[in-house]
Amino acid sequence: MLGVVALVLVLALLLVVSLYNRLIRLRNGTDNAFATIDVQLKQRCDLIPKVVDAVRGYMTHERGVLERLTELRAQATAAGTPAADRVALDAQMGGLLKGLVARVEAYPDLKASDTVLMLQRSLNEVEAQIAAARRTYNAAVTAYNTGIETVPANLVAGTLGFARRPLFEAGADERAVPEIGSLTR
Amino acid sequence: MSFDPAAIEHLYDTVLAPKLSELEGLRHQVKGIITKAALTLAVPFLLFWFGGLIELLLPAGLGSVVSVLSFVLIFAAVLYIGIRHLIPGLTAYLNYRQRFKHEVVAEIFKIACPTAAYDPNRGIPESVFDEAGLFAARGSYKSDDLVRGTIGDTPFEAAEVGRQYSTGGKNSTTYIVFKGLFFHIDFNKKVRGTTIVVPESAPSYRLGDHGALQGVSLEDPDFEREFAVYSDGEVEARYILTPAMMERLLSLRARAGKPVYMAFKNHRVYLGIHFDRALFEPGIASTTSREAIVEMAELFALADTIVRELDLNTRIWTKDVDRSLLQGSTEAPPDPLDAVAAQARTGTLTTEQLWTAALAATGPAHAGDEGPVARPEGTSIAIARAPGSLTVAYGGTVTMIVLLVLWIASVLVSISAARAFVTAMSATMGVGPLADLAAALPAIPVADDYTASLPLAWLLGAAIPGSLLGLGWMFRVRRVEIGPDAVHISRGLRPWPRRYPRPPYEKVVVVERAVYIGRNEGLNLVNPSASPMLKADEARWVAYEMRQALRETAASAP
Structure with missing residues (x-):
């Protein structure tokens, strides 16, 4: 009788260990994917001073936007900013950049400038990379969430400290469509 | 599709229909040879199958005669077709196909894909086809009907490609890896790794080894149902396969109506549409139909469809247009004989010029203007000159x-x-x-x-x-005699020589160390051999002596 109980206990322990290892693998996957987003966001951050320098002389009406961008970037790159805050700051910067690029259309001198054209392409590139990284992150998080919510892992996930993680959604700032007027010109 | 269907219809009525009826003679020739060969085989086979009935009518003891006879006849028929029809049939078919491609397909191409160039004799090099490891890299490879140019800003090349392999061994099975159109296109985004997109249902024998790649699952359920994605970088796979791109690939798949295979590597797209049949081929049983012509136009326009469907002309990312694809640097230079053949088709060359061009293209060893060639030492070939004739006797009886x-x-x-x-x-x-x-x-x-x-x-x-x-002794040349009105060649055990009248047999050509007597008129692939395989210096000597004799005896003839 005692032997049977011991056997059941050992089996249960083995099951929990393998479940735990699987969940750790999934969680590391999401961490890794998040790090990839972070790298791309940092690249976009690095583009901001270049964009600001290139357009400052022309876009006198947008001075407020440029200052706000510089400010946000300083906050985001400051040491000790928590990851969650950085993501929020990046979302704001992304929205502002998008609006700015759309308004470039209104300045013929800027539109024809090679530097601005190259910067636009770099921004597009980094945006595409960020989008891909986010989708990868979402795929990893979905796999992880599914992992902790399905039987039998859902029985132990909470006890072992695995919590559901949120998916990435486009921030309100980024989703905002630039003003129609600036696009149709 | 980018071309105007009305333009193709118009082209068909004004240009292609007369062209096709011009080619009808050639088509009938090919069809005739195939029919003749089939009939030659059919008679002994019918005799074999219905032999039992005939045997019933025969007196006992003669029963097996019909079967034996039919067997002998089948062998005889195969041998006869091989000797009589094989080479003329192939020559006629190749001639017909070549003219069809140059005169009909090339015209369709000009309408359907005006921003590119078409070459029916070239293809995409095997190294390019295998570059991304999309398809199984084994067995035989064939590619022709090369199209190369730009669509919008995007450089591309495309060709018909066939790849198949046999497992070999006792129960050998042949697998068709790919048979269809293969496109090699400059991509608009930078790609550092390898990402391949294949039909979810693709059989594994078609695919290359992608053990180093990982499966990537994407958000679009329709896309997931249709395609499987493998990549060495998950983020890059999603960078390439944006939600918009997934929709476009699905739409392309629907428009092509055939399985689509794709690889992204080296900033290029490798895309194969598996038609599982030969394309751009002329009709043989009947005249190439109007529908077939329109289909060819649609196939050419596919390049345009792909570039536009996949939005490859949008160059808003940091990747620049890379025109090096248009150089095709990795491929072998074209065969110089192709150029000669192209010249010949224009019909502006005289026979003499054609021979000169062909000889120049195949290398100086074949030219006839070298000085006297001395008898090589230790040769067993005997050449006897007499007034008005020359006899070459090859030893080795x-x-x-x-x-x-x-x-x-x-x-x-x-x-x-x-x-x-x-x-x-x-x-x-x-x-x-x-x-x-x-x-x-x-x-x-x-x-x-x-x-x-x-x-x-x-x-x-x-x-x-x-x-x-058997082939060795039956066709081995023993003796050649050049006289003023004919060349006589003795072969094998045949007691009497075959006679080749002069004219037209006036030319001597050396190909691969064997000497041939060629015709003076028209270009003919089949020239009778006038020597067995010789040593290089022997071949030069024999050819020189024969040329001399042909020149002298022609001059002495009345």
Whole structure:
């Protein structure tokens, strides 16, 4: 009788260990994917001073936007900013950049400038990379969430400290469509 | 599709229809040869199948005669077709196909894909096809109908490609890896790794080794149902396959109506549409139809569809247009004879000019303007000059006799093995008239002892090398005699030489160390051989002497 109980206990322990290892693998996957987003966001951050320098002389009406961008970037790159805050700051910067690029259309001198054209392409590139990284992150998080919510892992996930993680959604700032007027010109 | 269907219809009515009727003669020639060959085979086969009925009518004892006769006739028919129809048939077909591609397909191409160039004789190099490891890299590879150019800003090349392999061994199976259109296009985003997109249902024998890649699952359920994605970088796979791109690929798949395979590597797209049949080929049984012509136009326009569907002209990312694709640096230079053939088709060259061009293209060794060539030392070839004639006698009759003896031996072993094989088979199953045939074969004293065990191995082992040996002595050139009105060539055991009248047989050509007598008029692929394989210096000497003789005897003729 005692032997049977011991056997059941050992089996249960083995099951929990393998479940735990699987969940750790999934969680590391999401961490890794998040790090990839972070790298791309940092690249976009690095583009901001270049964009600001290139357009400052022309876009006198947008001075407020440029200052706000510089400010946000300083906050985001400051040491000790928590990851969650950085993501929020990046979302704001992304929205502002998008609006700015759309308004470039209104300045013929800027539109024809090679530097601005190259910067636009770099921004597009980094945006595409960020989008891909986010989708990868979402795929990893979905796999992880599914992992902790399905039987039998859902029985132990909470006890072992695995919590559901949120998916990435486009921030309100980024989703905002630039003003129609600036696009149709 | 980017082309105007009305333009193709118009082209068909004004240009292609007259062209096609011009080519009708060639088509009938090809069709005629195929029909003749089929009929030649059909008669003995019918005799074989219905032999039983005829045998019923014959007196007993003569029963097996019909089966034996039909067997002999089948062999005779195969041999006859091989000698009589094979080479003229192939020549006529290649000629017809070549003219069709240059005169019909090229015209369609100009309408359907005006921003590119078409070359029916070239293809995409195998190295490009295998670059991304999309398809299984084994077996034979064939590519032609190359199209290269730009669509919008995007450089591309496309060609018809076929790849297949056989497993070999006893139960050999042939797998068609890919047969269709293959596109090689400059991509608009930077790609550092490898990402491949294949149909979810693609059989594994088609695919290359992608053990180093990982499966990537994407958000779009429709896309997931249709395609499987493998990549060495998950983020890059999603960078390439944006939600918009996934929709576009699905739409392309729907428009192509055939399985689509894709790889992204080296900033390029490799895309194959598996049609599983030959494309851009002329009709043989009947004239190439209007529908077939419109389909060819649609195929050419596919390049345009792909570039636009995949939005490759949008260059808003940091990747610049890379035109190096248009150079095709990795491919071999085109065959100079193709250029000569193209010139010949224009019909502006005289025969003399054509010969000169062809000889120049194949290298100076074939030209006739070299100085006197001395008799090489140690040669066994004897050349005898007499006024108005030249006789070349090739030695090596001993070789021929050895070949003949070996051939007779292999025939005897084949007969013995065939008899043993049929007897062994009839012990386990019914073999019908074959048993009578075997019984009609004579017993071969010594060979029968050996062939009794493993008869099939003996049969194949003796029949295959035996038939090759047979070719060796049957067609080996023994003697060539050049006279003022004809060239006489003696071959094999044939007691009388064959006569090649002059004109038109006035040319001497050396190809691969054998000498041939060519015709003076038109270009003909089939020229009679006037020597067996020789040593290089012997071939030069014999060719020189023959040219001299042809020149002198022509001058002395009235």
